[in-house]
Amino acid sequence: MDFKFTEDEEAFRRKVHQWLKHEIPQRWTELDPGIWEETEESWALAREFQRKLGQKGWIAPAYPKEYGGLELSHMKRLILSEELAYNRTPMSIEEEITVNWVGPSIMLFGTEKQKKEYLTRIARGDVIFCLGYSEPNAGSDLASLQTRAVEVGDEYVINGQKTWCSYGHLADYCWLAARTDPDAPRHEGISIFIVDMKTPGITVRPLINILNRHSFNEVFFDDVHIPRENLVGQKNKGWYQLVIALDLERSSIGYAAGNQRIIEELIKYVKETTRNGEPLANDCLTRNELAQLVVENEVARMMAYRIAWMFSKGLHPSYESSMSMVFVSEVMRRTANAGMRILGHYGELDRDSKWSVMNSRIMRMCLSSLSIGVGGGSNEIQRNIIAIRGLGLPRR
Amino acid sequence: MDLGLSEEQEMLKKSARDFLQRECPKKLVRQLDESDEGYSSELWRKMAELGWMGLAFPEEYGGSGRNFLDLAILLEEMGYNIVPGPFFSTVVLGGLTILTAGNEEQKMRFLPKIARGEMILSLALTEPTASYDAASVNTKAIARNGEYVIKGTKLFVLNANVADYILCVARTRKTKDPEDGITVFLVDARSPGLKCTLLKTLARDKQCEVVFDDVTVLEKSIVGKRDEGWPIVKAILQKAAVAKCAEMVGGAQAALDRAVNYAKERVQFGRPIGSFQAIQHYCANMAMDVGGSRFVTYKAAWRVSEDLPAALDAAIAKAWVSEAYGRVALSAHQIFGAIGFTMDHDIHLYYRQAKAAEIIFGGADFHRAIVARELGL
Numbered sequence: 043m044d045f046k047f048t049e050d051e052e053a054f055r056r057k058v059h060q061w062l063k064h065e066i067p068q069r070w071t072e073l074d075p076g077i078w079e080e081t082e083e084s085w086a087l088a089r090e091f092q093r094k095l096g097q098k099g100w101i102a103p104a105y106p107k108e109y110g111g112l113e114l115s116h117m118k119r120l121i122l123s124e125e126l127a128y129n130r131t132p133m134s135i136e137e138e139i140t141v142n143w144v145g146p147s148i149m150l151f152g153t154e155k156q157k158k159e160y161l162t163r164i165a166r167g168d169v170i171f172c173l174g175y176s177e178p179n180a181g182s183d184l185a186s187l188q189t190r191a192v193e194v195g196d197e198y199v200i201n202g203q204k205t206w207c208s209y210g211h212l213a214d215y216c217w218l219a220a221r222t223d224p225d226a227p228r229h230e231g232i233s234i235f236i237v238d239m240k241t242p243g244i245t246v247r248p249l250i251n252i253l254n255r256h257s258f259n260e261v262f263f264d265d266v267h268i269p270r271e272n273l274v275g276q277k278n279k280g281w282y283q284l285v286i287a288l289d290l291e292r293s294s295i296g297y298a299a300g301n302q303r304i305i306e307e308l309i310k311y312v313k314e315t316t317r318n319g320e321p322l323a324n325d326c327l328t329r330n331e332l333a334q335l336v337v338e339n340e341v342a343r344m345m346a347y348r349i350a351w352m353f354s355k356g357l358h359p360s361y362e363s364s365m366s367m368v369f370v371s372e373v374m375r376r377t378a379n380a381g382m383r384i385l386g387h388y389g390e391l392d393r394d395s396k397w398s399v400m401n402s403r404i405m406r407m408c409l410s411s412l413s414i415g416v417g418g419g420s421n422e423i424q425r426n427i428i429a430i431r432g433l434g435l436p437r438r
Numbered sequence: 439m440d441l442g443l444s445e446e447q448e449m450l451k452k453s454a455r456d457f458l459q460r461e462c463p464k465k466l467v468r469q470l471d472e473s474d475e476g477y478s479s480e481l482w483r484k485m486a487e488l489g490w491m492g493l494a495f496p497e498e499y500g501g502s503g504r505n506f507l508d509l510a511i512l513l514e515e516m517g518y519n520i521v522p523g524p525f526f527s528t529v530v531l532g533g534l535t536i537l538t539a540g541n542e543e544q545k546m547r548f549l550p551k552i553a554r555g556e557m558i559l560s561l562a563l564t565e566p567t568a569s570y571d572a573a574s575v576n577t578k579a580i581a582r583n584g585e586y587v588i589k590g591t592k593l594f595v596l597n598a599n600v601a602d603y604i605l606c607v608a609r610t611r612k613t614k615d616p617e618d619g620i621t622v623f624l625v626d627a628r629s630p631g632l633k634c635t636l637l638k639t640l641a642r643d644k645q646c647e648v649v650f651d652d653v654t655v656l657e658k659s660i661v662g663k664r665d666e667g668w669p670i671v672k673a674i675l676q677k678a679a680v681a682k683c684a685e686m687v688g689g690a691q692a693a694l695d696r697a698v699n700y701a702k703e704r705v706q707f708g709r710p711i712g713s714f715q716a717i718q719h720y721c722a723n724m725a726m727d728v729g730g731s732r733f734v735t736y737k738a739a740w741r742v743s744e745d746l747p748a749a750l751d752a753a754i755a756k757a758w759v760s761e762a763y764g765r766v767a768l769s770a771h772q773i774f775g776a777i778g779f780t781m782d783h784d785i786h787l788y789y790r791q792a793k794a795a796e797i798i799f800g801g802a803d804f805h806r807a808i809v810a811r812e813l814g815l
Contacts, residue, residue: 333806344733429718
């Protein structure tokens with residue numbers, strides 16, 4: 043057992059940290075968009091920055107070199123993710139989906155042509171995919187999705203409705219799950235497609251999120267014709283591909299690292315704040331609350347480290363990732379709540395007020411953290427996975 | 439970074455699990471819990487033959503030269519099985535203290551005997567204030583003709599009833615700084631004036647009241663330096679907190695395993711209760727608590743083992759694991775339902791262990807206070 047990073051890994055961390063310190067644009071820091079707070083301006087800044095990151099090979103460091111990756115070790119990828127999140131690097135949630143779900147799926151199931159066409163561009167930060175998974179009646183029960191893809195000659199024709207497509211209005215492609223055999227058992231008739239978002243017949247309608255921002259969309263497909271070669275992997279085997287992709291490396295280390303930063307800011311705040319004529323840092327309830335956040339975040343960090351370590355040993359975590367995800371999502375919500383208690387009235391203020399503290403991060407986190415235990419498999423679904431896959435409890 | 443056990447550690451873990459399942463069945467655990475001594479001399483001898491007592495002592499003192507992390511892994515298995523007896527107080531509280539703070543003569547005199555299973559130790563630190571701060575040490579040791587006379591009452595002293603020697607933390611000088619003037623003595627438990635009374639506790643874990651009524655000890659029984667004993671105590675407490683976490687991780691894993699097995703077998707409404715989502719989610723939460731506890735504990739144990747500063751990590755571990763094990767044991771009871779509420783069933787043994795372990799060496803609040811201090815608050 044050894045909990046330290048090697049000298050080489052520490053040097054890599056310093057290198058990433060230094061680079062980010064110099065390269066993150068001032069304007070981005072001013073805009074300070076948290077998760078689900080993208081605007082068109084911040085999106086453009088993030089895209090531009092991602093291309094810079096891509097030049098360093100740091101967008102998809104795991105990819106083979108021939109596809110623009112660095113074949114970086116799991117531990118260095120862990121460090122990179124930690125630094126990117128801690129330093130609030132310009133990026134959006136779709137980056138994660140594109141790089142960690144779509145890319146690896148193409149690598150595993152795609153044709154040579156698809157690999158050539160997409161992987162390098164993903165690694166360079168040139169393209170962004172949105173997910174076309176959820177539908178109005180297919181949320182947690184994703185396998186009940188109804189969007190149809192019918193093979194007609196050299197094409198597939200798609201009809202149906204997707205929802206919760208984050209940044210679907212800005213993405214280049216949609217990674218779409220559609221039903222190709224309506225008569226087969228529900229897990230046997232789903233296929234995965236790449237759909238260019240500029241294809242005629244696609245209508246994108248905004249859903250305004252709880253932070254009053256346009257991040258999600260409903261996407262309607264009306265007789266959308268796509269080339270047959272945009273099928274990824276085997277027809278009707280999409281469900282299994284999708285499940286494997288969900289298990290691909292998905293370390294929640296970014297969340298823990300981002301949360302770490304918030305906790306540090308809260309600590310700084312209580313040191314600088316006087317309440318009832320006393321430094322807030324002397325208040326024992328506040329100290330207790332902050333200490334508990336530090337404890338929980340350390341547990342979350344160790345859970346995420348464990349995932350990276352398992353990968354580095356050639357093991358394949360599945361329920362362990364669910365544990366890590368559920369845990370950190372709840373730590374983030376508790377951090378937001380504890381932050382609100384500590385800041386009191388000041389925690390309520392939005393950013394346009396001259397009175398706002400910590401750039402209203404706690405108030406925004408109070409809202410944004412509601413999504414973390416819901417999107418990408420709700421915490422209830424994750425707990426089912428832990429119980430059934432991890433502990434072997436019966437389904438029926 | 440490597441979060442896995444070495445081959446040697448895996449072997450230690452497996453052999454400990456097998457041995458304890460064979461040699462320390464729950465029937466024996468109950469017998470010992472109900473007895474006054476609280477340990478089996480036969481089991482004690484066998485454990486010594488396996489080299490467990492001297493596991494973390496250097497070979498020159500009769501040990502196997504393994505480290506604290508190895509000891510933590512052994513303690514995890516002892517927690518998994520529940521092993522009543524003075525192992526923790528003898529090895530962690532007594533042995534490791536003598537090893538790190540004792541002089542050569544003390545090491546040669548005590549450690550080989552501990553390793554051979556021929557000596558039981560105990561630590562008399564807490565007093566009627568029941569807390570772990572220096573100001574609470576009011577038992578006095580007064581120098582007289584090259585000897586010291588100890589007077590005071592120690593409470594919650596683990597396994598003092600069977601100890602051969604007791605490490606007594608006493609005040610030799612009173613200044614404005616409560617951490618100044620504390621001295622650690624090695625006291626023969628048969629000394630005149632020393633009276634030990636067993637306390638009846640929730641976990642039936644043989645905590646005692648030890649009254650020192652003018653107990654005389656020689657100057658050479660001082661561990662470390664006179665008046666400078668508090669750093670020794672702090673170091674013991676840090677190691678003890680981490681070691682206790684390791685034991686708790688094992689206990690929590692056992693409670694989880696038992697609850698999961700029961701949930702797979704117990705049928706209600708025509709199906710195993712483990713197929714109900716309510717039960718599944720209890721189990722998932724327990725698994726998260728156990729997994730999270732294990733890695734923060736290993737991290738702290740690794741730091742202690744490597745002699746790195748471990749105050750923050752030890753406090754993080756004890757703050758977390760204390761509460762996590764409590765939650766796991768409680769959920770296990772909920773899953774077992776009525777049957778768990780009987781003396782005949784084993785699960786209450788874990789619930790009791792969780793409660794006692796949560797409190798000893800400071801509970802979650804105590805350790806969160808340390809975390810806050812370590813963060814510069």
